Amino acid sequence: MDVTREQHPIEKMTNDSSLIQQVKRVIHLAPLEKIFNLARGYSLWPLGFGLACCAIEGLMATNAPRFDLSRFGYEVLRSSPRQADVMLVAGTITNKMAPYVVRLYEQMPEPKWVIAMGSCAISGGPFVDSYYVVPGADKLIPVDVYVPGCSPRPDAVLHAFMMLRDKVQGKVVLENAR
């Protein structure tokens, strides 16, 4: 299906005029969205929310003088989910904590992203066969970037933020993915 200036494929698919209007509005807003995405990518405010060990590396050490997340403008840790853009799931999610993780994610305003940091947040890590651990943050909320390690180094977290920035700004992140 090719898109021309006059006709959009949606007009072939449906006759619902309100739907066509909505799709066209989104298309008209696309250039603006691009500018916004540029801004969003440069201003990812993380939610100040640490679960376990990874919080020390991902939130504390990354913000600290050595690694200095503030160079990229991401140092604004907001403790209120209403003001945050990125949720850094740093640590093991237990069954008791899971509802709160979901709730915090839902309280964040759109657009929002999630970084799953450490093997616990990816798959449950060393605690995967425990009776009380959720095996991975992606069982609960959609995850954008995974950072492997137990616990990942702060450099890895910086790289995760860079990847998320590229993803937000619409660049191809995984060129060699097969």
Next chain:
Amino acid sequence: MPGSSIPSTVIDGLKDKFPAIEVSENLTITVPEAELLSFMRELRDNPDYDFNFLTNLTAVDYPDNFTVIYNLVSFKYGYTLMAKVNLGKDEPAVSSLTSLWGSADWQEREVYDLFGIIFTGRHNLTRILLEDGFAGYPLRKDFQWVGGRE
């Protein structure tokens, strides 16, 4: 190690007062459940031992009984003491030590939470780590669960 374990003379004195206790070779004392509270009170209040610090309280699920373990320390003399209480497999219950040591409070709740051992004579015996509706007691050997490994 200096000042670590309790001298055998003190143990002998305890044996006279509580004939029902058993002392193993590494000076671990096994106390019958009925005498636990009075035994512990003696340990805490007698100035000869002065066990003022309940450092550890936990339990083990052995094949034929539950054992509750108490580790006591006397700051005055530097003695340490391990006391054990054996409980039956069905509805294990033991008297609570919260009236003697405040540190027993949370540790008893933890043991109740993970083993289902009832501590009598105390209030607020609720789950502390797991949520209230959790089914079963995970540290029992017969606890069945589904892990997340794929």
Next chain:
Amino acid sequence: MLRTEEITLNMGPQHPSTHGVFHVVLKMDHEVITEARPICGYLHRGIEKLAEARTYTQFIPYTDRLDYLAAMLNNTGYVQAVEKLMEIEVPERAEYIRVICCELSRIASHLIAVGTYSVDIGGITGFMYCLRDRERIMDLFEMVCGSRLTLSYMRIGGVAEDLPDEFIPALCQFLDEMPSRLDEYDGLITGNEIFQARTKHVGLLDPGVAINYGISGPNLRASGVFWDLRKNRPYSVYDRFDFEVPLGKRGDCFDRFTCRIKEMRQSLKIIRQAVEQLPEGPVMAKVPKVLKPPAGDVYHEIEGAKGILGYYVVSDGSNKPYRIHVRRPSFINLGFLNELCKGWKIADVVAILGSLDIVLGEVDC
């Protein structure tokens, strides 16, 4: 007369100053706390149950993840307990390396405690300074075992590897520079009038009550009780070092804070002596590949960064532990929180909780 209403405020599980996922239900009469009910378990991973499915060596990495701020100390406590059970004699060099690493870990843990306490009181700059210096210790650990946070350096019978050549010079440089950094914290945080006004005479902990509630470590010593296992019941080679145990007078938040700063100075002193006395030799005792301790049980305590860290290990003669229980100092130190917070304001709850220096991985296990 105005009618007031009691309000309930949920502090946590996500709150910047609960140091992780900890939940306190505060009942308040305007800003004054009438009840503070702590709820923990949001990070309960069932480590004690997992231990039953692991071999003795496989459990070492799990001890890192209990108190992840002082991983070396947790490693040491566990391996020493198993060594006690198996009656393994550890080579002298390994003991000294353990002491050096443990004290470095203690400094790293106290740096986080001091830094986060500064944030709790409202000054972020102190936190950054502490983390800046903590990176130096992380570098040293990386040299030793290739990891920054979760180290798993200790082995049953010794340590994983000998120290690399560049470690001792780097350590000596750190030891030379650290005292001036501690003076800097004293100037920036401890000496500040507002900080003192916020912490002095707040959250008083009576020594008798502290002992009764099993509170240990710097929190107990801040109340003036001399109880440091490194002195009172020396394990490893701690009886060969000359150091002091800093004590507080009043047992308030300020004492608990300054005790940690003073302890860092003493730890530096211990490390310096250990480096000077460091003997040559093997770093690993002769232990079998498959560890099968004799049936029996053992309880071993060491002085952790947060308090008395105890491991209770039960063996049934197989290669997997029958049961492992950890006496977690943070968990037991929290038991008195409710009484400690009563009558204080919200800001003080933050100050008191911060001064107890809990780490949630250890509280919830």
Next chain:
Amino acid sequence: MVENIFVGFAEWLRSLLAAAGLPALFGDIVLMIVKVAGILAFIAISVLWIVYMERKMAAYFQARIGPNRVGPRGLLQTAADMGKLISKEIIIPRAADKIVFLLMPVLIFVPSLLLFAVVPFGKNMIAVDLNVGVFYFFAVASVSTIIFWAGGWASANKYALIGAMRAVAQMISYEVPMVLAILGVIMIVGSMKMSDIINAQQNVWFIFTQPVAFIIYVIAATAETNRTPFDLLEGESEIIAGPFIEYGGMGFAMWFLAEYANLILVSVLATTLFLGGWLAPFGLTFIPSWVWFLLKIYFMIWVFMWFRWTYPRIRVDQLMNFGWKVLVPLSLANIFVTGIGMFIYRAIGW
């Protein structure tokens, strides 16, 4: 030449309009619009710049580097943040009072904008030189207390409510010593007009004749702008974000920017009252007066930032005690001493 660049531009515009044969009233209206536009541009640019400055400054205080990726040396960082905040979803909590909740972040800017009317940017560069300038300043500035409170109350969140109540208590308490401290200056000048106050400092700045008043003013102003050590209203580690806890996106941005606009305003007042306004020190008159004024403002802003990144936070009861038991008596004593001093000087015949 540079000194009168803005004044000259205004004259040129007026004469241009007059030459076009338009009535004088029309010229006045056009000039007013130009002035308002100029002030708005000043606020927008300086607020964006100050946010960046704060982050950079904090980083330098903390042995870090600070934003340096977006634009040259990270200068566009705040612009990126604004772009993001504008495009964020607006969430209104179900329990919130919708109208108040949405209105308050807009209203918070009103007092700030009104206050910029009396700011003496330079010689002859003051939009409205009221004869009750200082009085107007305090009267309008106090309105923001209500807005903070309403915003916190409307969020229907306990943390926000606590923050809002703290805001009211704090701002009302610290208004009193602030006004009393300034009375000393006004007594000496005998006028509340901004330009009169500045011109009275030709010989010596009031920071030297009224040092106590200056210190009280700086402390009270820190409390008024809710900055550390008096940021109880926001209290990051206690009540998370205080009244703003439920605000995300643009609502939060407005609160955030208003805070910085207020920071500029209290610095302006400090400069006007104590640091000689646009007057050049050491006879360095070749530098234009408005440059001096901006330099002095930025010095004051820097001082406030210095406080923020050095001090911890005070507790709420200590805040009240300090305000009412220390600052108010001290400022009253300052008025008393100033009065005696003036009496003695006049008796000598100075």
